[in-house]
Amino acid sequence: MKRKTETSELIFRIISYTLLTIFAVSCLYPFVFAxxxxxxxxxxxxxxxxxxxxxxxxxxxxxxxxxNNMFWNAYTNTFFLTIFGTIWAMLYSILGAYALSKxxxxxxxxxxxxxxxxxxxxxxxxxxxxxxxxxxxxxNSVGIMDDKWLVVIAMGMQAMNIVLLRNAFEEVxxxxxxxxxxxxxxxxxxxxxxxxxxxRSTIAxxxxxxxxxxxxxxxxxxxMISNGYEKxxxxxxxxxxxxxxxxxxxNGWNEVYSADSIIYALIVCSIxxxxxxYPFIQKYFAKGVNEGxxxx
Amino acid sequence: MxxxxxxxxxxxxxxxxxxYKEDPEQRVRDDVEKHYWRHVWSMIVKDWRLYVMLIxxxxxxxxxxYFPMYELLGCFKVADNVLPVADQLFSGFSNFKQLLxxxxxxxxxxxxxxxxxxxxxxxGMCFGFPMPIVVALFFNEIRSNIAxxxxxxxxxxxKFMSTVVMTSLVVMLVQQGTLVSEMGIISKLLVSLKLxxxxxxxxxxxxxxxxxxxxxxxxxxxxxxxxxxIVYFAAIIAISPTSYEAAxxxxxxxxAQMKYVVLPSILSTVTIMLxxxxxSLLNIxxxxxxxxxxxxxxxxxxVVSTFSNRYGLEGAAKGLASxxxxxxxxxxxxxxxxxxxxxxxxxxxxxx
Numbered sequence: 171m172k173r174k175t176e177t178s179e180l181i182f183r184i185i186s187y188t189l190l191t192i193f194a195v196s197c198l199y200p201f202v203f204a205x206x207x208x209x210x211x212x213x214x215x216x217x218x219x220x221x222x223x224x225x226x227x228x229x230x231x232x233x234x235x236x237x238n239n240m241f242w243n244a245y246t247n248t249f250f251l252t253i254f255g256t257i258w259a260m261l262y263s264i265l266g267a268y269a270l271s272k273x274x275x276x277x278x279x280x281x282x283x284x285x286x287x288x289x290x291x292x293x294x295x296x297x298x299x300x301x302x303x304x305x306x307x308x309x310n311s312v313g314i315m316d317d318k319w320l321v322v323i324a325m326g327m328q329a330m331n332i333v334l335l336r337n338a339f340e341e342v343x344x345x346x347x348x349x350x351x352x353x354x355x356x357x358x359x360x361x362x363x364x365x366x367x368x369x370r371s372t373i374a375x376x377x378x379x380x381x382x383x384x385x386x387x388x389x390x391x392x393x394m395i396s397n398g399y400e401k402x403x404x405x406x407x408x409x410x411x412x413x414x415x416x417x418x419x420x421n422g423w424n425e426v427y428s429a430d431s432i433i434y435a436l437i438v439c440s441i442x443x444x445x446x447x448y449p450f451i452q453k454y455f456a457k458g459v460n461e462g463x464x465x466x
Numbered sequence: 467m468x469x470x471x472x473x474x475x476x477x478x479x480x481x482x483x484x485x486y487k488e489d490p491e492q493r494v495r496d497d498v499e500k501h502y503w504r505h506v507w508s509m510i511v512k513d514w515r516l517y518v519m520l521i522x523x524x525x526x527x528x529x530x531x532y533f534p535m536y537e538l539l540g541c542f543k544v545a546d547n548v549l550p551v552a553d554q555l556f557s558g559f560s561n562f563k564q565l566l567x568x569x570x571x572x573x574x575x576x577x578x579x580x581x582x583x584x585x586x587x588x589x590g591m592c593f594g595f596p597m598p599i600v601v602a603l604f605f606n607e608i609r610s611n612i613a614x615x616x617x618x619x620x621x622x623x624x625k626f627m628s629t630v631v632m633t634s635l636v637v638m639l640v641q642q643g644t645l646v647s648e649m650g651i652i653s654k655l656l657v658s659l660k661l662x663x664x665x666x667x668x669x670x671x672x673x674x675x676x677x678x679x680x681x682x683x684x685x686x687x688x689x690x691x692x693x694x695x696i697v698y699f700a701a702i703i704a705i706s707p708t709s710y711e712a713a714x715x716x717x718x719x720x721x722a723q724m725k726y727v728v729l730p731s732i733l734s735t736v737t738i739m740l741x742x743x744x745x746s747l748l749n750i751x752x753x754x755x756x757x758x759x760x761x762x763x764x765x766x767x768x769v770v771s772t773f774s775n776r777y778g779l780e781g782a783a784k785g786l787a788s789x790x791x792x793x794x795x796x797x798x799x800x801x802x803x804x805x806x807x808x809x810x811x812x813x814x815x816x817x818x
Contacts, residue, residue, distance in 0.1 A: 266523025433634060
């Protein structure tokens with residue numbers, strides 16, 4: 171009897187390991203392939219002679235890209251959008267979530283509904299586009315000529331993240347807050363000295379959610395940023411890919427490395443910052459999803 | 467007794483005299499009601515800092531989430547590229563009529579887009595929903611913490627890649643063959659496995675409408691199966707070891723434990739996630755479709771958002787395009803609210 175249990179368990183474990191290994195390999199393979207293809211020779215890339223490891227290694231694709239000013243522009247712009255976008259979003263999200271977490275707030279239900287309704291219903295692409303155009307006009311008329319600021323300020327709000335923060339703030343025991351008030355802390359001091367330190371992990375999670383969605387943002391940045399020098403990296407990659415699919419582009423290509431390599435090199439550059447911080451942040455993500463995903 | 471139950475709630479029944487008298491608290495309630503707005507105002511003044519904190523968030527959502535809804539009025543109006551929406555002429559439901567029953571190619575395209583939206587997200591749900599659960603069950607089988615962490619780190623990774631990077635990789639890996647290059651490596655693999663013919667692979671999978679849905683669903687699984695398993699895995703590791711021990715003593719093998727211990731324990735999580743998924747059936751990720759489709763695959767790939775994008779942003783039919791998306795989003799909202807109501811009734815769990 172005991173033996174039988176062990177065998178079935180063993181079989182199950184072997185299946186788990188096998189399938190998970192296959193899945194993990196398929197998750198990792200495209201990235202490894204991208205790196206190899208970015209540094210392999212033209213013929214090897216075009217005729218699929220690399221499977222995993224690079225062949226006839228060249229670094230010209232990377233060198234070519236690094237010598238391109240537009241690439242560095244795009245890279246800096248993405249950093250700019252990520253950093254300022256996250257700071258701005260965290261600022262109003264934390265303040266708003268803190269107020270919403272207070273039971274004594276009047277019209278709390280209506281305000282929550284105001285927020286949550288945006289998760290249920292969105293106006294759609296066209297109205298959003300017209301709205302951003304109008305915003306752009308207003309911004310220009312007050313002297314903000316950079317479309318980057320439009321992207322930073324007017325985009326990327328996420329009601330779900332505010333709900334996550336609100337739930338975290340609600341968990342903070344009210345005794346601590348009362349103690350702080352007795353000590354003469356103002357509302358803002360209560361927030362900065364009690365609430366923010368006590369919900370550190372949720373705040374980190376939400377900030378990372380914002381940052382990742384900023385880093386990866388594409389559609390609206392492409393629609394609204396008209397100046398080529400202000401384009402973020404994702405737009406740059408996509409435009410190059412579209413250009414690359416144009417047959418004329420290929421005909422004028424050089425012999426040292428494949429046209430594919432430059433796209434792969436770009437992809438690698440765009441994911442490197444995420445790969446660097448990823449091992450440190452992924453435990454926060456798991457935690458954040460579990461804490462806030464479903465509230466009963 | 468019946469009379470007592472029926473009496474207005476501001477009267478109290480006095481047992482001793484057998485008559486009704488006024489509830490003393492009623493005066494307070496009357497007072498509060500009479501001075502309700504004054505009371506509200508004094509509360510706001512007392513806590514003004516709290517309300518000031520709310521302002522930035524409210525403004526941001528008002529400007530960039532609610533003002534667009536005002537622009538939605540455009541779907542009832544004659545589109546005009548110069549006039550703001552408020553000055554455009556009302557055209558009633560003509561935009562909707564044109565889309566729904568109009569005898570134009572646009573109407574045909576709209577119906578196709580609506581159907582594709584349903585089909586794509588339905589396939590995405592059928593194949594994409596069970597995968598994270600299976601992955602979570604597998605994670606649970608791995609006893610070594612280090613091995614499990616490694617697997618988790620790797621399988622969550624695709625979720626953090628941008629849609630642009632993901633779709634660019636797909637485009638590159640299944641690209642068509644040209645005079646100077648072979649088809650993409652995944653196409654080549656599929657050809658050598660005899661899953662597709664050489665011609666299909668060589669002319670480009672992404673240019674073949676028959677494959678778009680498969681590409682969409684499979685890339686969705688690749689992207690989300692690992693990361694979405696977090697929720698289920700948390701539910702599984704919350705199961706107390708004594709449950710397994712009890713099942714083992716009763717002679718349950720691995721499959722029986724699965725069936726009688728694990729599945730019942732994660733059923734509520736699964737239900738909630740399924741309901742959410744159904745609720746967001748129509749909120750398809752248009753960015754991915756937009757980046758993967760092309761004129762060759764409109765037949766299976768064009769969804770309502772991309773339809774609006776094509777006609778409203780790239781074309782000039784703004785009124786029609788917003789009418790199309792309005793219909794899609796209203797149905798979507800009804801699905802979310804419906805799903806939420808069902809979830810509240812069925813499991814006492816409300817998502818919002």
